[in-house]
Amino acid sequence: MEFLGLYHYWVFAVLLMIGFYAVVAKLNLIKKLIGLSLFQAAVFLLYITMGKVDGGTAPIFQTASQTNVFSNPLPQVLILTAIVVGISTLALGLGIVVRIKEEYDTIEEHEIQEIDRR
Amino acid sequence: MTGLDQHLPALQVAVPMVASAFVVLLNPKGLAWAATTAVSAMSFAIAIQLTMLVTAGTPLTYAMGSWPAPFGIALEVDSLSALLLLVITGASTIALIGARASIDAQIAADRQIYFYSAWLLAVAGLAGIVVSADAFNIFVFMEISSLASYVLIAGGPDRRALPAVFKYLIMGTIGATFYLIGVGLIYMMTGTLNLADMELRIAGVSDQRPILAAAGFITVGLALKAAVFPLHIWLPNAYTYAPHMVTAFLAACATKVSLYVLLRFDFFVFQQNLDGHTFQFAAYLMPLAILGILVGSAVAMFEGNLKRLLAFSSVAQIGYIMLGASLLSAAGLTAGIVHIFNHALAKGALFLALGAFALACTSLRFETIGGIARAMPWTFGAFVLAGLSLIGVPGTAGFISKWHLIGAAMELGPPGLALVAVILISSLMAVVYIWRIVEAACFGAAPADFPDVRVPPLLVTMIWVAAITNIVFGLVPDLPLELSRDAAASLLGHVK
Numbered sequence: 001m002e003f004l005g006l007y008h009y010w011v012f013a014v015l016l017m018i019g020f021y022a023v024v025a026k027l028n029l030i031k032k033l034i035g036l037s038l039f040q041a042a043v044f045l046l047y048i049t050m051g052k053v054d055g056g057t058a059p060i061f062q063t064a065s066q067t068n069v070f071s072n073p074l075p076q077v078l079i080l081t082a083i084v085v086g087i088s089t090l091a092l093g094l095g096i097v098v099r100i101k102e103e104y105d106t107i108e109e110h111e112i113q114e115i116d117r118r
Numbered sequence: 119m120t121g122l123d124q125h126l127p128a129l130q131v132a133v134p135m136v137a138s139a140f141v142v143l144l145n146p147k148g149l150a151w152a153a154t155t156a157v158s159a160m161s162f163a164i165a166i167q168l169t170m171l172v173t174a175g176t177p178l179t180y181a182m183g184s185w186p187a188p189f190g191i192a193l194e195v196d197s198l199s200a201l202l203l204l205v206i207t208g209a210s211t212i213a214l215i216g217a218r219a220s221i222d223a224q225i226a227a228d229r230q231i232y233f234y235s236a237w238l239l240a241v242a243g244l245a246g247i248v249v250s251a252d253a254f255n256i257f258v259f260m261e262i263s264s265l266a267s268y269v270l271i272a273g274g275p276d277r278r279a280l281p282a283v284f285k286y287l288i289m290g291t292i293g294a295t296f297y298l299i300g301v302g303l304i305y306m307m308t309g310t311l312n313l314a315d316m317e318l319r320i321a322g323v324s325d326q327r328p329i330l331a332a333a334g335f336i337t338v339g340l341a342l343k344a345a346v347f348p349l350h351i352w353l354p355n356a357y358t359y360a361p362h363m364v365t366a367f368l369a370a371c372a373t374k375v376s377l378y379v380l381l382r383f384d385f386f387v388f389q390q391n392l393d394g395h396t397f398q399f400a401a402y403l404m405p406l407a408i409l410g411i412l413v414g415s416a417v418a419m420f421e422g423n424l425k426r427l428l429a430f431s432s433v434a435q436i437g438y439i440m441l442g443a444s445l446l447s448a449a450g451l452t453a454g455i456v457h458i459f460n461h462a463l464a465k466g467a468l469f470l471a472l473g474a475f476a477l478a479c480t481s482l483r484f485e486t487i488g489g490i491a492r493a494m495p496w497t498f499g500a501f502v503l504a505g506l507s508l509i510g511v512p513g514t515a516g517f518i519s520k521w522h523l524i525g526a527a528m529e530l531g532p533p534g535l536a537l538v539a540v541i542l543i544s545s546l547m548a549v550v551y552i553w554r555i556v557e558a559a560c561f562g563a564a565p566a567d568f569p570d571v572r573v574p575p576l577l578v579t580m581i582w583v584a585a586i587t588n589i590v591f592g593l594v595p596d597l598p599l600e601l602s603r604d605a606a607a608s609l610l611g612h613v614k
Contacts (some may be wrong), residue, residue, distance in 0.1 A: 002478075013452065016299075016449055019293075019505045022596075023288060023292065031285060032288060036288060036291055036292075039291075039292070039298065040291070040294060043295055043298050043299055044301065046299065046302050049300050050302065050305070075305070078254055081254075082257075082298060083257060085257075085261045088261075088265055089261070089265065089291050091268070092265055092268055092287065093284070093287050093288075096268070096272060096280055096283060096284050096287065097281050097284070099272070100280045100281060100284065103280060104277070104280075105276040106283075109281075112281050113281075116281070118279055
């Protein structure tokens with residue numbers, strides 16, 4: 001199947017767009033955050049995918065007689081950091097939503113705009 | 119270079135970052151303020167020392183943990199970073215010294231320690247972006263500074279700050295994630311994250327399409343963070359409803375740091391390695407810059423809220439910086455970069471003065487600031503001075519950057535005249551919006567129950583320090599100009 005040759009990248013692109021759609025189109029702030037998480041998760045997949053080598057194993061020290069192929073560990077390390085960043089962002093975003101709920105008593109974007117206009 | 123000097127690039131980030139963890143433990147809130155201000159002043163001193171080292175000789179490089187450059191994380195300070203470091207730490211220090219009364223009025227006492235901690239984290243993050251020479255490290259510092267600034271902006275008493283900061287969080291995260299995708303694509307093709315190494319290795323990449331996609335993702339992502347028109351919609355509300363001192367600090371440096379990364383990436387990595395990228399860069403950014411200048415200034419003329427007005431003016435000023443960069447000439451880049459510095463001086467002083475006004479006024483709208491000129495003559499005097507600098511009156515810092523920008527536009531020949539017209543029209547619009555504030559403050563009817571508030575002496579002093587630097591760098595612009603010229607030469611040195 002040449003069309004889906006590197007299907008990992010299709011997964012990345014589709015997931016990215018699903019997340020982006022939710023961020024742009026949903027009015028509920030929690031749903032927007034879910035979209036944002038999907039959006040970031042897609043990028044994690046992009047990084048993990050690019051480091052994978054067919055048949056590659058974890059890069060652990062080996063003796064001269066072994067001839068293992070290694071997957072590139074660096075993207076995984078990078079994405080570990082990016083996951084932490086993503087979680088912090090999500091936590092802060094949820095915290096802000098809690099405060100918005102306390103102040104406005106709603107988490108629907110258009111209702112908040114309506115209240116602010118008054 | 120001996121002893122401590124060689125560790126300064128790392129200390130620039132480490133000092134505020136480590137201190138931010140300890141500020142939370144300082145319970146009497148005066149102590150937290152004093153410690154934060156002291157740490158910020160120390161960062162400022164480090165930035166000054168770094169600038170002196172850079173102007174004296176070659177750029178400084180620092181290998182974190184002694185790992186050599188392409189493998190370890192490298193820090194690098196050249197003229198461009200030094201200029202930005204001065205802006206970040208200077209704005210933070212001046213705002214903090216004057217901030218005490220305003221922060222006491224706006225932020226509950228028991229939450230102040232966290233506020234100060236977030237402030238230091240923002241300083242550390244912004245400084246980290248500027249000293250990093252590693253693409254992924256820049257992303258991490260970008261997120262540190264963004265998360266800290268979301269906290270700072272949401273800290274104010276106005277509940278409208280919350281939806282504003284939510285919008286900023288969404289758009290900021292999308293911008294940073296776009297940047298991350300771009301870095302990933304480049305890493306996929308080159309196997310390196312070090313900017314200098316990337317520049318060398320991209321040249322050998324046979325299939326340019328992923329690099330082209332990466333250039334698109336990185337440019338759009340950073341433009342989103344830098345509030346380049348039309349990606350600026352998060353900015354006005356975030357600046358308007360943030361605590362006043364936070365606005366003064368962030369308006370001076372936050373968006374400019376993203377512009378710095380944009381310039382650095384585009385000039386160091388992409389321009390010489392992608393066919394036609396130089397043209398694409400100019401053709402994409404120049405119309406946006408012109409639209410940003412005109413639309414930002416025009417909206418500012420009709421805005422009723424003073425902070426919002428200045429926020430829209432910021433959108434226009436970002437346009438000036440982009441316009442200078444998109445000319446792709448030494449003169450244009452110099453003008454754009456020196457405007458980063460000069461605009462920070464003017465906008466920082468203006469927002470500080472608004473913070474002082476807010477101590478007396480119920481809100482910062484034209485109807486409510488009547489008579490403020492009589493109640494706070496000193497603060498108002500400084501506000502007018504900074505306003506003149508924003509307009510670009512000769513003798514102020516704003517004039518220097520506009521003069522150079524016009525000079526750079528004239529180099530283009532006849533088409534440059536259109537750009538000069540844009541700059542002049544926008545300056546005239548700036549005259550209008552600054553005059554509207556002056557008019558309302560001087561001649562507007564004062565409310566009957568105008569409170570008799572004395573502006574704290576520290577705040578007045580700092581507003582004047584900021585205003586006077588506008589004059590000083592307007593009359594003796596050697597330092598920022600020299601740094602900008604050097605930065606422009608080094609950026610262009612990477613373009614074939």
